[in-house]
Amino acid sequence: MSGVTTPEHVREALRSGREIALIDLREEGPFSRAHPLFAVNIPLSKLDLLIGDLVPRGDVPIVLYDDGEGYVERAVPVLATRGYGNVSALRGGLAGWRDTGGEIFIDVNVPSKAFGELVEHERHTPSLPAPELRRRLDAGEDIVILDARRFSEYNVMSIPGGRSVPGGELAYRVRDIAPSPETTVVVNCAGRTRSIIGAQSLVNAGIPNPVFALRNGTIGWTLAGLDVARGGESIGANATPENVEKARARAHVLAEVTGVRELTPQGFIALQARREITLYRLDVRTPEEYEAEHLAGFRSAPGGQLIQATDEWIAVRNGTIVLTDTDGVRARMTAHWLRQLGWSEVFVLTEWADLSRVTGTEKPTIAGGLPSVETIVSEKLAGNAEDVLIVDLAPSPLHRKNHVQGAVFSTRAELVAGLRAKNVRSVILTSPDGLLATLAAPEAAAEGIAVRVLAGGTEAWGKHGLPLESGLDDGKVLSSTDDVYKRPYEGTDNAEAAMQAYLDWEYGLIAQLERDGTHNFRVLKDI
Structure with missing residues (x-):
């Protein structure tokens, strides 16, 4: 050290x-x-x-x-x-x-949320309060509501009549969703940030429509006493070539104005060879497009979510970022926001010629590889589950949802201390896919504890039709269950006081930014 x-x-x-x-x-x-x-x-x-x-x-x-x-x-x-x-x-x-x-x-994701507040403050991003939107809808006005969150969040709860268009897709698809310039476009999320950035993205993209953020998102809608929809399935239209070209032209201007740099495949190869920089390679298209084919070495980071939660993909502040897509719109739109978020080295790569491509879902990069551990298959454990302690290292919300019957919960960081406290000498470890359990096993073994890992984790157990149970009993934990932050803007069971407190906190972020003084945010002015 x-x-x-x-x-x-x-x-x-x-x-x-x-x-x-x-x-x-x-x-x-x-x-x-x-x-x-x-x-x-x-x-x-x-x-x-x-x-x-x-x-x-x-x-x-x-x-x-x-x-x-x-x-x-x-x-x-x-x-x-x-x-x-x-x-x-x-x-x-x-x-x-x-x-x-x-x-x-x-x-959590505070840099992005604070930036969103700054954008609204400096750009005066137009917004509609929930009662006003409800009044306009009831009056039959020509309005489309675009939900800028991930589809999974939209599906849990949404504004009635809204459709799922994750933030990175907005400028790419909006001209086909609302072809008439008279149609009012309202962008929402659960709270504020993705509504603000989504609406401002459309303003920056130069569409002729009236554009608004739904003020305070589904939180504001709920606090106004309005009902949300559940199980939404409506998605935005596919982008047509003519409208992609319009979006691309504007995205190119925005990228140029904000200092985004273009990369050829040869330039990208040269950039990768530089050992003195920390390089992030991110594909901002939809997860489905990524899985169908993507450039080798690139991670999936859908553009809207990347701006909302940059710290979930990038831990080195002031690192170098390369974004890619296959259309020339989404990477440039995302990049123009990253530049405003204070990243000085942001590149876009839209030409894939001669670069290696792969298919499938993203796999984590585990430095040093996985250790060799003793495993036990689900069928064998099922016949002996009562004879050994099974410890589940899943996040506590997943453990509450379902876990191997009889398993107790622990965070990995407190696993060994918890086993010591109960004088456990033999244990089976599991986690959702078995990966975290595999990484944790040597730490328990180093303490003289006999350790085996459930092969394939809890997912494999469930696929074999073996008994799962839900809940988290206080008597069946080895550590604190304070491992996951319960967001007051996700799910449908949030208390009104928590939602209002969250909004009040967001309103105060600009003052905190001024006191902190480390952000280097640069909000784009009108062009």
């Missing part, structure tokens, strides 16, 4: 544009309640599972912190064995950041 790094040094690196990764090793629950603006949450429980994709360069400066849990000391050797050689601890941890005047933020 490279010793300690002061909070002042981290802030100076952020302001000056140098590459740095500030990593919070706690679980998502504690992280959501207090963290620096550009801290990226990579829990110790999933560090070796996520670090290869989030921090793809081994010698980039990595600064780790916790809040006194001792996770930093445990994380350093994990990173060292996986080739990360420039790792230090944040002096004083989270308390040190606070005590030296660092701003503390709550919630």
Whole structure:
């Protein structure tokens, strides 16, 4: 480990544009309640599972912190064995950041959410309150409602009559969804950010239609006493060549104005060869298009979600980003937002000639590979399940939904301590696909515990028709269940007070940005 790094040094690196990764090793629950603006949450429980994709360069400066849990000391050797050689601890941890005047933020994906508030403030993004939209719909006005979230979120709950058009698809498809310039286009999400960025994307894209964000999204709709729809299946229209060309021309202008750089295949190959930069390669098309065919080495990062949650794909602030698509619209539209989000090196690659292509779903990059562990198949475990403790390392919401009958819950970070406390000497580990259980097994084995991993994890168990159960009994846990933040804008069971508190918090983000002073956001003015 490279010793300690002061909070002042981290802030100076952020302001000056140098590459740095500030990593919070706690679980998502504690992280959501207090963290620096550009801290990226990579829990110790999933560090070796996520670090290869989030921090793809081994010698980039990595600064780790916790809040006194001792996770930093445990994380350093994990990173060292996986080739990360420039790792230090944040002096004083989270308390040190606070005590030296660092701003503390709550919630998750905060850089993107704060940026959305700044965009609305500076661009005066037009919006409609929920009662006004309801009145216009009841009056029979010509309106289309486009839900900018992922389809899975839209399907859970949506504005009645809305259709799913994830944010990165809006400028690409809107001319075919609303061909008449008289049609009013309303963009919504669950809260504020994707509504604002989606609506402003259409304004930036120069469509002739009246465009509005639904103010406060489905939260605002619900707080107004209006009913949401459930199980929505309506999706946006396919983009026709004529309208793709119009969208492409405007996207090219926006990319040029914001300083996005174009790459040829040869230029991309040269960029990949540069070892002194941290390079992120992201395909911003839909997951379905990605799975059908994508460039080798690129991760799937649908454009709208990437802007909403950049820290879920990119942990090195000021790294270099290459975006790709097959249409010349979505990559440029996404890139023009990333430039405004403060990323100085953003490229688009739209020509794939002579570049290697692959198919299928994305696989995590596990630095150092998977360890060799003893496994047990579902059928054999089913006959002996009562004779051994089964521990499920799934996130607590997934464990509550269903888990192997009799399994107890634990986070990986607290697994060994929990087994020690109960004097367990033999254990079966499982996780949704078995991957996290495989990574965790050697840690328990190093403590003298006999460990086997359920082959294929809980998914394989379920596919064999073996008994699953739901719920999370307090007596069947080895660790805290505070591992996942319950978002007040997802699902249909949120308390009104929590939703209103969330909105009030978002309204205050601009003031926090000013106090923090590390963001380098640059909102595009009218062009």
